[in-house]
Amino acid sequence: MLSGVRSLFSLVIYPLQTIASIPSDTELWLDGQLNTRQLLISENEAYRTDNLLLKAQLQKFTSLQAENIRLRSLLKSSRKLSDQMLIAETIAVDLDPYKRQIVINKGQRNSIYSGQPILDAYGIMGQIIHPGVASSTAILITDPSHAIPVQINRNGLRTVLYGTGAANYLEVQNLPNNADIELGDLLITSGLGGRFPEGYPVAVVVDIKRDPGLPFASIIAEASAHLEQSREVLLVMAQENAPQLMSEQTEGTPEHGD
Numbered sequence: 001m002l003s004g005v006r007s008l009f010s011l012v013i014y015p016l017q018t019i020a021s022i023p024s025d026t027e028l029w030l031d032g033q034l035n036t037r038q039l040l041i042s043e044n045e046a047y048r049t050d051n052l053l054l055k056a057q058l059q060k061f062t063s064l065q066a067e068n069i070r071l072r073s074l075l076k077s078s079r080k081l082s083d084q085m086l087i088a089e090t091i092a093v094d095l096d097p098y099k100r101q102i103v104i105n106k107g108q109r110n111s112i113y114s115g116q117p118i119l120d121a122y123g124i125m126g127q128i129i130h131p132g133v134a135s136s137t138a139i140l141i142t143d144p145s146h147a148i149p150v151q152i153n154r155n156g157l158r159t160v161l162y163g164t165g166a167a168n169y170l171e172v173q174n175l176p177n178n179a180d181i182e183l184g185d186l187l188i189t190s191g192l193g194g195r196f197p198e199g200y201p202v203a204v205v206v207d208i209k210r211d212p213g214l215p216f217a218s219i220i221a222e223a224s225a226h227l228e229q230s231r232e233v234l235l236v237m238a239q240e241n242a243p244q245l246m247s248e249q250t251e252g253t254p255e256h257g258d
Contacts, residue, residue: 084237086110088118090230091135098165100126100143104233107134115195117236123201123224124148124189125233140227141202142170149193150202153186161187161203161221167228170203172219177210179217187221197236201225 088110092103106112108131116128118138126146130137139146144165151158157180161170175181185205191198203221210217 086112086235086237088233088235090233098144100140100146100163100165100167100227101129102126102138102140104136104138104235105134106235107132107136109133111237112136112235113238116238117196117200118233119200119236120225120230120233122226123203124196125225125227125230127195128235138233141225142166142168142223142227148196148202149190150187151190152181153188154182155180157181158190158192159187164220168223169206170221170223172205172217172221174216175219176215177212177217181205181208181217181219183208186224 086106088104088106090102091105094101094103104118112128112131114128114131116131118125118127124141126138126140126143128136129139141148141161141163142165143163146163148161149158150161159172159175159179159181162173164171172181172187183205186201187203187205189196189198189200189202201224203223205219206222207220208217209219
């Protein structure tokens with residue numbers, strides 16, 4: 001009799017116990033859902049961060065790959081030449097619109113000297129004008145104050161190329177109308193004046209105007225070197241400086257042009 005009453009009593013109060021436990025169970029369920037949601041949010045943020053870092057690293061790898069290609073091109077170019085070479089990096093560009101100058105990360109402690117030729121994998125870029133201890137300023141061949149002796153690779157005709165101040169263009173001055181020069185002619189260093197070694201590409205003739213009323217032709221050439229793009233450059237070391245690349249260079253300040 002007593003056990004039957006207990007059973008009946010349990011049957012009656014079970015729904016009440018279930019109802020009474022709903023808030024607690026609901027709270028536990030909500031806590032679990034919130035914790036799971038917070039965990040998912042944290043993991044999602046972590047994945048986004050990792051993805052951003054990986055993308056940044058991928059950009060760096062792409063940059064390093066491009067740099068590796070450029071360096072390989074430079075080294076390949078230097079192996080073709082008999083002159084001793086030193087690789088430097090461009091660290092600044094002169095923003096003066098009337099100048100074409102750059103700063104490189106090599107100086108007198110690397111045996112850099114005034115008048116030293118610089119080039120990239122494609123041709124002559126210019127020469128050093130202000131060697132510092134750890135960095136140096138170089139003037140590009142397109143600077144309006146720069147001149148470089150050249151010769152036409154096709155026939156050996158000698159002339160002088162002058163900077164125009166434009167990004168990639170130079171001009172030949174004082175060459176007669178009847179001179180043997182053609183579109184597409186490669187102009188290379190002549191070696192005259194002793195500043196630039198002979199045989200380096202300088203520019204390609206892209207425009208010729210011959211006016212019968214004028215004594216000289218108007219000739220424009222485009223620089224062979226990638227003057228506005230090259231990050232790494234090659235410096236041609238003088239024979240007396242080549243064996244001691246890390247020694248300090250003796251003084252000397254030659255003029256810009258030859």
